[in-house]
Amino acid sequence: MASCCKCSKNLTIQSNYTLDLPVMGKTFTDLVKKVNDFVPCIKLLPKGPNGYVPVVQTEKAIQEGKLDCAFTGLSYSFVQKSFYELYTSIPFGMTAFAYITYLFTEGLDKLNAQAEKDGLFFYPMALLPPETGGWFNKEFTNSDDFKDLKMRIYGLGRNIIDGIGGNTVFLGQTDIIPALKSGLINSVEYSIIEIDEGLGLPDVCKYWYTPSWNQLSTVLYFVCNLKKWKSLTDKQRNMIQIFMKENMYTNYFSSNAKQVNYLIKYQSQLKTFPNNVLDSLKQSWFNWLNLPQNKNIKEEYEKMKAYEYKYNSYENIMKNNVFN
Numbered sequence: 001m002a003s004c005c006k007c008s009k010n011l012t013i014q015s016n017y018t019l020d021l022p023v024m025g026k027t028f029t030d031l032v033k034k035v036n037d038f039v040p041c042i043k044l045l046p047k048g049p050n051g052y053v054p055v056v057q058t059e060k061a062i063q064e065g066k067l068d069c070a071f072t073g074l075s076y077s078f079v080q081k082s083f084y085e086l087y088t089s090i091p092f093g094m095t096a097f098a099y100i101t102y103l104f105t106e107g108l109d110k111l112n113a114q115a116e117k118d119g120l121f122f123y124p125m126a127l128l129p130p131e132t133g134g135w136f137n138k139e140f141t142n143s144d145d146f147k148d149l150k151m152r153i154y155g156l157g158r159n160i161i162d163g164i165g166g167n168t169v170f171l172g173q174t175d176i177i178p179a180l181k182s183g184l185i186n187s188v189e190y191s192i193i194e195i196d197e198g199l200g201l202p203d204v205c206k207y208w209y210t211p212s213w214n215q216l217s218t219v220l221y222f223v224c225n226l227k228k229w230k231s232l233t234d235k236q237r238n239m240i241q242i243f244m245k246e247n248m249y250t251n252y253f254s255s256n257a258k259q260v261n262y263l264i265k266y267q268s269q270l271k272t273f274p275n276n277v278l279d280s281l282k283q284s285w286f287n288w289l290n291l292p293q294n295k296n297i298k299e300e301y302e303k304m305k306a307y308e309y310k311y312n313s314y315e316n317i318m319k320n321n322v323f324n
Contacts, residue, residue: 011068011228014047016055016076017173022198023255024220027126027247028071031222034243042236044069055172062225063119069224071125075155076172082156082297087111087122089155089215090301091285096217096252098308100127103219110300121229125244126220129256130212132196133273134189135205140273143280152176153189156288157214163284173199180204189214193262194255207271213281 013032017024032044047053053061055076061067074088087107093099103111103124115122134153138145149166158168169185177200179185188205190196196208222244229237263270273281289298 008041008043009232010043010045011224012047012051013044013069013071014052014058014067016058016070016072020198021173022194023128023192023251024071024126024195027220027251030247030251031071031125031243034247035240038243039236039239042232042240056170059118059120059223062223065225065227067225068228069222071220072223073154073218073220074122081114082294083114083300084111085156086297086300086304087219088221089157089218090304091155091157091160091214092282093216094304094308095312096127096129096256098311099217099304100124100219100248101311102304102307107304116226119226121224121226123222123224123241123244124219124248125222126218127248127252128215128218128220129192129252129259131192131215131218132189133209133211133213134187135196135201135208136187137206138186139207139271140209140277142274142276145277146280149187150185151187151189152179152185153214154218155214156285157189159288160214160281160284163288164280176201177204191215191218192255192259193266194259197262197266202266202269205269207269208266209271209273211273211278213273213278 015024015028017028019025019029028046032046035042035044047067053067053070055072058067058070058072058076062070074084087103090099094102108122108124111122134151140146143164146161147165149161150169151161151166152169152171153161158170161168169179171179171185173190176185176188176190180188181204188201190199190201193208196202201208222240232240288294289301
């Protein structure tokens with residue numbers, strides 16, 4: 001166990017996902033246990049229900065020092081910068097290993113250069129396999145079917161749904177099922193099938209759709225008050241980052257291997273978006289990217305996609321035995 005010392009620091013931390021949610025709960029509790037057991041002079045103190053900061057206020061609370069750190073996604077953001085959101089999930093995006101490798105080689109430095117201006121520090125804590133294309137109570141034949149949609153959706157994909165005629169709503173995990181039952185929303189894009197089952201979506205929605213157009217891979221983060229992060233020693237910071245990276249890969253391997261079992265379990269509810277619907281979604285994405293105010297986001301997105309192409313090129317050539 002971590003040794004006790006006079007300079008010991010306590011850091012308050014919360015998860016923006018309930019601890020009984022598959023994958024997410026384990027990701028959080030594993031990190032807390034490892035840090036508390038092995039990192040010298042550091043104690044992570046999980047916030048209980050009485051001290052819980054609402055999801056949409058998490059980053060503000062961290063900025064203001066009311067909370068030291070959290071396990072969250074960069075679209076659950078008080079700051080809500082679209083540039084941040086590129087590093088949590090990308091519509092029509094990147095495969096998991098290309099995405100996370102890009103982050104660790106160059107993307108994370110860009111992200112934290114921006115985060116520093118907001119008094120924050122970000123580090124990847126979870127990597128998720130492809131998520132569903134959404135849960136619905138209707139079938140889709142063309143883009144007009146989005147016009148009566150009231151959808152809870154994560155990340156930059158909300159701009160796509162809004163652009164195609166639907167309406168999007170931001171909701172944290174615990175508000176989703178009540179919102180479906182009350183009629184506030186009629187559709188949900190949340191996570192991988194295992195997590196969606198834990199949330200209860202198969203019981204309240206008729207269909208789920210592929211392909212994974214909004215979140216082919218997703219990175220969730222450890223977000224920390226920058227002053228608190230810098231107050232730790234190099235050894236403490238390095239050990240915390242090692243544990244986060246270890247947990248991230250271990251949980252990804254385990255989770256990815258199991259998802260086909262959930263696909264089979266809910267195969268009777270599975271539908272596939274027609275090509276014309278996917279074309280409309282993709283066009284809505286590029287329409288948003290091409291807005292003048294999104295120039296920097298578009299440039300970074302194009303760098304990411306170019307990196308993915310190069311990252312996957314050797315494997316694709318050797319797999320197909322042809323240059324193309």
